[in-house]
Amino acid sequence: EAGVTQFPSHSVIEKGQTVTLRCDPISGHDNLYWYRRVMGKEIKFLLHFVKESKQDESGMPNNRFLAERTGGTYSTLKVQPAELEDSGVYFCASSHVQETQYFGPGTRLLVL
Amino acid sequence: QKEVEQNSGPLSVPEGAIASLNCTYSDRGSQSFFWYRQYSGKSPELIMSIYSNGDKEDGRFTAQLNKASQYVSLLIRDSQPSDSATYLCAVISRTSYDKVIFGPGTSLSVIP
Numbered sequence: 434e435a436g437v438t439q440f441p442s443h444s445v446i447e448k449g450q451t452v453t454l455r456c457d458p459i460s461g462h463d464n465l466y467w468y469r470r471v472m473g474k475e476i477k478f479l480l481h482f483v484k485e486s487k488q489d490e491s492g493m494p495n496n497r498f499l500a501e502r503t504g505g506t507y508s509t510l511k512v513q514p515a516e517l518e519d520s521g522v523y524f525c526a527s528s529h530v531q532e533t534q535y536f537g538p539g540t541r542l543l544v545l
Numbered sequence: 546q547k548e549v550e551q552n553s554g555p556l557s558v559p560e561g562a563i564a565s566l567n568c569t570y571s572d573r574g575s576q577s578f579f580w581y582r583q584y585s586g587k588s589p590e591l592i593m594s595i596y597s598n599g600d601k602e603d604g605r606f607t608a609q610l611n612k613a614s615q616y617v618s619l620l621i622r623d624s625q626p627s628d629s630a631t632y633l634c635a636v637i638s639r640t641s642y643d644k645v646i647f648g649p650g651t652s653l654s655v656i657p
Contacts, residue, residue, distance in 0.1 A: 481644060534591070536581075
């Protein structure tokens with residue numbers, strides 16, 4: 434069984450640019466989560482999809498972040514425009530039931 | 546007060562010893578507790594989950610939960626150098642749509 438995959442693995446962009454991160458969950462997992470870890474801090478919840486619906490987006494930092502999950506399969510997280518403080522590792526996780534979450538390898542974002 | 550707290554370490558133990566990792570949480574309504582292991586530059590990997598008070602054993606790992614004290618721990622018996630990693634305590638909060646809240650992690654180093 435393929436695990437959670439994320440693309441790209443690394444992204445280096447300039448402040449003000451746009452970046453789109455993609456997550457492909459484990460097949461059949463209705464629950465998809467985005468998390469972020471900025472340097473020196475703990476992993477923080479961003480949002481939770483159940484199929485294509487946003488169940489909880491209380492962790493989204495501001496309106497520069499837009500997450501979508503059209504069709505209830507893969508998800509994208511767009512940052513527009515990117516700021517320096519957006520640098521960090523963005524993890525995606527998926528689960529079949531709302532308990533055991535399996536994490537992807539993460540996307541390392543660096544905003545210069 | 547942080548929602549999930551852990552000693553950041555580093556915790557150093559000799560090979561073959563027992564490593565004890567501790568975690569406290571603030572939300573009394575939390576019901577699900579997890580330990581993730583994260584190697585440097587890798588994604589978090591679920592190693593234990595526990596939902597009821599008491600001990601849960603899986604191989605060399607034992608998770609202990611005390612809801613009255615809002616305390617969860619992980620014991621690693623016969624520690625191996627390959628156990629050297631950061632261990633993340635994670636809690637599912639029932640106050641907001643079951644989002645996972647992570648602690649900052651404890652760095653464990655097993656000395657050969």
